[in-house]
Amino acid sequence: NEDGIRDFLQLIKRPVYDEDGRISGIIALINNITDYQLLKMELEKRAKTDALTGLLNKSAAQDLIHMMLSNYQKEGERSALLMIDADRFKDINDTFGHAEGDKVLAEVGRIIKNSCRAADVAGRIGGDEFLIYMRDILSPDNAVQLARRLQDQTARAFADSAPEGRVSLSIGIALYPEHGRRFDDLFKAADKALYYVKKH
Numbered sequence: 001n002e003d004g005i006r007d008f009l010q011l012i013k014r015p016v017y018d019e020d021g022r023i024s025g026i027i028a029l030i031n032n033i034t035d036y037q038l039l040k041m042e043l044e045k046r047a048k049t050d051a052l053t054g055l056l057n058k059s060a061a062q063d064l065i066h067m068m069l070s071n072y073q074k075e076g077e078r079s080a081l082l083m084i085d086a087d088r089f090k091d092i093n094d095t096f097g098h099a100e101g102d103k104v105l106a107e108v109g110r111i112i113k114n115s116c117r118a119a120d121v122a123g124r125i126g127g128d129e130f131l132i133y134m135r136d137i138l139s140p141d142n143a144v145q146l147a148r149r150l151q152d153q154t155a156r157a158f159a160d161s162a163p164e165g166r167v168s169l170s171i172g173i174a175l176y177p178e179h180g181r182r183f184d185d186l187f188k189a190a191d192k193a194l195y196y197v198k199k200h
Contacts, residue, residue: 008034050124052102053109061123065133066183068121069176072135079176080143081183082132083190084112084150085198087168089128104158104167111153115146131190140175147171170197 010031018024048060056064065081073079086108093101105128112130116122121133134143151169158167172194174180179189 006034007032050109052106053113053124053130055109055113055130056121056123058123058125061121061125061131061133062183064121068133068135069181069183069186073176073181074136077135078137078139080134080137080140081174081176081186081190082134082143082147083172083174083187083194084108084130084132085170085194086128087170087198089167092167107157108154108167108169111150111157115150115153131187140173143173143175147173170194172197 010033012029012031014027014029015023016025016027048056050057055061069079086104089101089104092104105124108130109124112122112132116132117134119135121135122130124130132146134146137143150171154167154169172190172192174186174189174193176186180186
């Protein structure tokens with residue numbers, strides 16, 4: 001239409017019969033269902049999206065990665081799963097309140113979204129936990145470089161915060177196929193790596 005929005009039209013056709021039972025014509029009814037379709041698309045998007053960060057929610061991210069690993073992983077293709085955790089987030093919530101905590105999560109979500117390629121899957125899977133699935137990487141260095149970029153950008157974004165409010169990221173990485181070929185195996189390996197990073 002004139003606003004640049006695509007219209008969704010529903011076409012209903014019914015035959016018209018003459019006295020002998022033969023089709024003599026067709027009645028066509030066209031309904032504009034744009035508002036209904038846009039609402040449906042918005043509700044579907046909300047069902048799959050984390051409201052605070054705009055990233056996929058846990059179930060949508062897991063389902064998409066499952067599908068990619070099951071149906072779209074080519075022979076010889078490598079990929080990586082990054083588990084990301086905002087350090088000392090509970091302290092930030094306790095010190096500055098949940099509203100400030102939400103701002104931190106929204107900013108981390110923005111950094112993650114802007115750092116990913118179109119083919120990657122990014123999601124928020126818990127309070128302060130995120131994941132990124134990097135499809136079709138050339139080498140493990142690609143995942144390490146992304147992890148460093150996320151950490152650097154997060155440090156810069158919160159550099160002017162009070163000392164107790166500074167935010168850093170801990171990131172665990174699992175590689176396909178070295179650490180698993182199924183999502184559950186990669187998730188466990190990345191989570192284990194994340195735990196090791198946080199502990200040390």
